[in-house]
Amino acid sequence: MRHRVPSSTLLALALLAVILAAPASAQFTFVDVNPNQSDTDASDPDGASGGRVNGLAIEAGNSSVMYAASEWGGLYKTTDAGLTWGRLDGHLPVAMWDVEVDPGTPSRVYASSFYDGKAASVSGINVSNDAGTTWTHPASAKPPVGFCQNAADEVELTAFGISIHPANNAIVYIGTSCGLAKSTDSGLTWSYIDPTPGTGTASRIWDVIALPGGIVHVCGDDGHLRSNNGGATWVASTGLPSGRCSLAISPDESYVLFAAVGTSIYETDNGNAVAGATWTSTRQNLSPQGRIPFVETNQRSNVAADNVFDLWFGDVSLYRVSCTTPAAPAPGGSPRCGTGNIPPWLGPFTRTTGAHDDTGALLFDSEAAIDACPVLLSSDGGVFYNTDTTPDCHNPNWEQPNVTPHGLWPFTMSGVDRAGVSEDLYFGNQDNGLYGTIDISSLAPTWHNEICCDGFDTAGDTNGGLFTVCCFGGGGRSARLFRTQPGFVSAVEITAYPAGGLLPTFHFPESIVNVTGPSYVLITRNCTPGAGGCPAADGGVFLTTNIDAAPPVWTELGNATEPPSNLLCGVYVSVNAGGTPTFFAQTGSCNSTSTADRLFRFTGTNPAGLWTEVFLPSGGFGVVAVHPSDPNRLLASGLTTAGGGMFASSDGGATWTALTVLDALMDGGGDFPFKNLRGPVFFTGFSGYWQPSMVAFDPNSNFEIAGAADAGIFLSADSGTTWSLISDPRTSDVSGTPHLPRPHFAYFDTEPGTTPVVYVGTQGRGIWRIRLEAIFADGFETGDTSRWSNTVP
Amino acid sequence: MFRNTQTIGLVLAAMLASSGLAGTALAQGPRAATDFRPATAEDLARTIVPGETPAPGAGLSSAAGLRAAGRCDQETPRASIVSLAWTPANGEAVSGQRVEISKFHEGFERGPFETTGTLSPQTATVAVNAPEPGIRYYWRVLTARGDGWRASTVERFEAPVCPSDPPRVPGLGQGGR
Numbered sequence: 001m002r003h004r005v006p007s008s009t010l011l012a013l014a015l016l017a018v019i020l021a022a023p024a025s026a027q028f029t030f031v032d033v034n035p036n037q038s039d040t041d042a043s044d045p046d047g048a049s050g051g052r053v054n055g056l057a058i059e060a061g062n063s064s065v066m067y068a069a070s071e072w073g074g075l076y077k078t079t080d081a082g083l084t085w086g087r088l089d090g091h092l093p094v095a096m097w098d099v100e101v102d103p104g105t106p107s108r109v110y111a112s113s114f115y116d117g118k119a120a121s122v123s124g125i126n127v128s129n130d131a132g133t134t135w136t137h138p139a140s141a142k143p144p145v146g147f148c149q150n151a152a153d154e155v156e157l158t159a160f161g162i163s164i165h166p167a168n169n170a171i172v173y174i175g176t177s178c179g180l181a182k183s184t185d186s187g188l189t190w191s192y193i194d195p196t197p198g199t200g201t202a203s204r205i206w207d208v209i210a211l212p213g214g215i216v217h218v219c220g221d222d223g224h225l226r227s228n229n230g231g232a233t234w235v236a237s238t239g240l241p242s243g244r245c246s247l248a249i250s251p252d253e254s255y256v257l258f259a260a261v262g263t264s265i266y267e268t269d270n271g272n273a274v275a276g277a278t279w280t281s282t283r284q285n286l287s288p289q290g291r292i293p294f295v296e297t298n299q300r301s302n303v304a305a306d307n308v309f310d311l312w313f314g315d316v317s318l319y320r321v322s323c324t325t326p327a328a329p330a331p332g333g334s335p336r337c338g339t340g341n342i343p344p345w346l347g348p349f350t351r352t353t354g355a356h357d358d359t360g361a362l363l364f365d366s367e368a369a370i371d372a373c374p375v376l377l378s379s380d381g382g383v384f385y386n387t388d389t390t391p392d393c394h395n396p397n398w399e400q401p402n403v404t405p406h407g408l409w410p411f412t413m414s415g416v417d418r419a420g421v422s423e424d425l426y427f428g429n430q431d432n433g434l435y436g437t438i439d440i441s442s443l444a445p446t447w448h449n450e451i452c453c454d455g456f457d458t459a460g461d462t463n464g465g466l467f468t469v470c471c472f473g474g475g476g477r478s479a480r481l482f483r484t485q486p487g488f489v490s491a492v493e494i495t496a497y498p499a500g501g502l503l504p505t506f507h508f509p510e511s512i513v514n515v516t517g518p519s520y521v522l523i524t525r526n527c528t529p530g531a532g533g534c535p536a537a538d539g540g541v542f543l544t545t546n547i548d549a550a551p552p553v554w555t556e557l558g559n560a561t562e563p564p565s566n567l568l569c570g571v572y573v574s575v576n577a578g579g580t581p582t583f584f585a586q587t588g589s590c591n592s593t594s595t596a597d598r599l600f601r602f603t604g605t606n607p608a609g610l611w612t613e614v615f616l617p618s619g620g621f622g623v624v625a626v627h628p629s630d631p632n633r634l635l636a637s638g639l640t641t642a643g644g645g646m647f648a649s650s651d652g653g654a655t656w657t658a659l660t661v662l663d664a665l666m667d668g669g670g671d672f673p674f675k676n677l678r679g680p681v682f683f684t685g686f687s688g689y690w691q692p693s694m695v696a697f698d699p700n701s702n703f704e705i706a707g708a709a710d711a712g713i714f715l716s717a718d719s720g721t722t723w724s725l726i727s728d729p730r731t732s733d734v735s736g737t738p739h740l741p742r743p744h745f746a747y748f749d750t751e752p753g754t755t756p757v758v759y760v761g762t763q764g765r766g767i768w769r770i771r772l773e774a775i776f777a778d779g780f781e782t783g784d785t786s787r788w789s790n791t792v793p
Numbered sequence: 794m795f796r797n798t799q800t801i802g803l804v805l806a807a808m809l810a811s812s813g814l815a816g817t818a819l820a821q822g823p824r825a826a827t828d829f830r831p832a833t834a835e836d837l838a839r840t841i842v843p844g845e846t847p848a849p850g851a852g853l854s855s856a857a858g859l860r861a862a863g864r865c866d867q868e869t870p871r872a873s874i875v876s877l878a879w880t881p882a883n884g885e886a887v888s889g890q891r892v893e894i895s896k897f898h899e900g901f902e903r904g905p906f907e908t909t910g911t912l913s914p915q916t917a918t919v920a921v922n923a924p925e926p927g928i929r930y931y932w933r934v935l936t937a938r939g940d941g942w943r944a945s946t947v948e949r950f951e952a953p954v955c956p957s958d959p960p961r962v963p964g965l966g967q968g969g970r
Binding site: 221223243380 | 871896898949956958
């Protein structure tokens with residue numbers, strides 16, 4: 001067992017972060033309330049709490065120190081061999097790809113990241129000279145004007161794989177979305193190289209390997225190329241497709257390389273050929289998916305007279321195979337690791353051996369020169385350390401850390417109001433499953449991870465919770481709806497579905513919403529009968545008055561005038577003082593990536609009622625909020641190709657007021673373009689996005705909250721008249737006030753006589769509690785409950 | 794030939810001349826069988842000339858406005874579909890079109906690539922069903938005119954990656970994906 005004494009430094013980092021705002025008058029208290037572990041890990045490691053982690057790095061000669069590049073939540077570090085992880089707030093870009101530690105200078109760390117949404121971006125390449133505490137983004141780390149195949153990459157750069165020269169650690173190469181970046185002075189300055197020279201032709205390089213003698217291998221959109229002179233000239237290979245890729249090299253032969261591209265595995269045994277390498281698809285991928293397949297090699301002890309090494313391959317799962325270097329090494333010859341499935345893969349080494357599927361990277365013990373144990377695996381569930389330190393460690397047994405990274409991306413979040421201070425909170429994540437608690441108000445909530453994988457919708461009432469989860473196979477429904485006891489305990493699939501199919505994809509509004517008591521509204525989409533278990537084609541908006549009935553009865557609302565049911569993506573409800581519900585249904589993308597989303601309104605529960613469309617003054621609907629008890633009060637973003645803005649309505653959407661003050665906050669005075677060009681919308685979906693990511697009303701006060709992808713979280717205490725930035729999107733490492741990227745959900749817990757609280761669900765940093773101990777210009781002060789009331793104005 | 798065993802299915806889902814429907818009708822339409830096939834020696838040997846930039850007011854000598862849109866299939870986990878759309882060349886001399894697609898940089902010069910059968914002169918969209926996730930595909934449209942094949946510009950698209958994990962629920966088993 002690898003159990004090392006945690007350092008006090010890291011423990012301090014890893015404790016639940018209780019972060020006080022920096023301003024002179026403490027206005028807000030931020031608390032990271034994410035789970036540290038998953039309680040389903042023992043039975044199903046695909047339930048997890050770390051969120052997606054991509055690249056990993058280990059300190060040379062000290063396997064206790066490792067780094068993990070979270071896909072959406074920033075950079076994490078451990079100093080106790082992976083038991084506890086703490087976030088490095090000094091690395092500002094939150095969407096990350098890779099990280100590497102200088103083997104000769106362990107305090108020097110390189111990190112690559114996706115575009116950060118800033119006009120003066122610091123994404124792409126960042127360098128730390130103090131082991132990750134502070135970071136610099138050199139001015140020369142940006143590509144020259146006119147260099148990139150896509151001009152947007154000049155200002156919205158993404159960087160990928162990192163390679164440090166094995167014999168001269170001052171030389172560093174990093175693949176980017178605009179060619180290859182090279183530094184010869186340990187990251188102080190950078191120059192850009194296009195291996196396929198031309199005017200404006202530099203495209204994406206996903207991985208790079210630097211070798212002695214000026215040899216550099218790259219792969220990416222132009223396939224594989226090799227340089228023998230440090231990148232001055234290049235020769236193209238044949239046989240390796242273009243696209244997302246990973247490279248590895250034989251520990252015995254510098255001309256034997258392995259690659260993963262798409263979902264396939266390739267090998268070349270003449271990587272030094274003058275005319276260019278020849279690649280062959282060799283081994284079979286037993287579990288293809290293609291998110292970020294990788295290859296790694298590991299030197300092993302000779303077996304009898306054979307000089308052997310291991311090839312590791314990760315995609316959905318992790319496998320290894322023993323490879324043999326010829327007795328007289330020379331270019332060419334038979335594939336070193338066999339062909340087809342001969343010799344067979346050993347494994348899989350993920351879900352059945354303690355780790356979440358969908359791998360990202362693998363680290364080996366840096367204190368061993370040969371037969372180094374694999375020590376850490378990253379995947380869609382975070383990171384997992386190997387508990388086996390015996391010679392059998394090459395058949396790893398993975399375990400979740402005591403404190404995982406908190407890099408969760410909730411696809412859904414909802415709360416249940418209970419009398420008193422204890423409330424229920426539910427959220428469902430990308431890949432990591434559904435979580436529920438019945439004590440979100442406590443200092444450290446007790447979370448239950450009921451089920452793994454993608455949780456797309458949550459809702460609840462005082463009798464229990466509801467969630468949808470994806471993606472079941474076997475010919476039945478792909479996405480399914482479950483009823484649980486409070487806290488998401490003991491899930492049971494509902495016994496009757498309405499027509500159409502649940503929506504098994506990410507969209508931030510809920511597909512199911514509690515109306516009141518056991519009554520729920522649910523949207524379904526048109527689906528092809530038989531596809532994904534779809535029983536009928538026509539979707540719609542359906543109401544049940546009792547979800548606990550056996551079976552629940554679903555009544556469609558306004559089928560004759562329904563919104564386009566092939567495009568339904570979100571539903572909202574407001575119940576007025578008389579108990580009459582008003583439903584709003586959104587069609588389109590529902591994730592603020594389109595200008596074509598529409599909104600429709602339906603009042604009452606008469607199935608023959610009419611849907612009417614609501615229009616903004618300009619643009620399509622982005623984020624939408626409806627006041628829970630006043631259907632006339634709406635907040636929304638209007639998205640246009642040029643940008644758009646925020647709007648409020650007090651007459652149910654008949655007329656709108658432009659919230660120009662909020663607009664100005666959301667673009668940070670120009671620091672954050674309201675609409676960018678190449679920002680990542682989802683993993684490698686580089687189509688740009690709009691800043692508005694969240695709006696919500698507090699049902700019990702005049703609080704309103706809004707969120708922007710990169711520009712922060714904004715609060716109004718006067719029903720939207722004035723707004724204030726309450727998070728710190730610029731200098732969180734200095735101020736101590738966190739940057740909470742891409743907030744998508746808010747749940748208010750305001751009880752008379754107590755300090756108001758709002759829980760925010762963020763894409764990459766999970767769930768945060770914000771106590772609104774605010775001092776506003778109008779005199780609202782902490783504890784001054786006379787200034788707010790339960791009465792909706 | 795592709796060494797990879799995974800083949801690309803190309804769906805001719807909308808033989809529509811209407812560019813207004815291009816790229817959207819495909820994604821929602823039924824998935825028909827495909828006739829996309831590996832390029833033959835004859836394909837490689839055919840004479841292809843670059844398209845010409847039309848003079849103002851003149852017709853297109855080659856297909857133009859190539860665009861691709863990919864998305865994950867919302868009904869089938871891990872599956873994706875990419876819609877390809879373009880504005881066909883016009884004029885009486887146009888007798889047909891082909892779409893060519895390659896996983897490889899300079900694949901149309903050095904191979905390998907795949908091609909459709911001959912499409913009607915009015916075809917403006919096709920869809921690539923189940924492309925290999927993460928691969929950067931190159932594609933172009935060839936227009937058959939009286940004097941030979943005119944090639945459009947070569948464009949690229951990245952096949953969407955659509956991860957999906959099968960849940961395990963007591964009594965329900967787990968998914969098979």
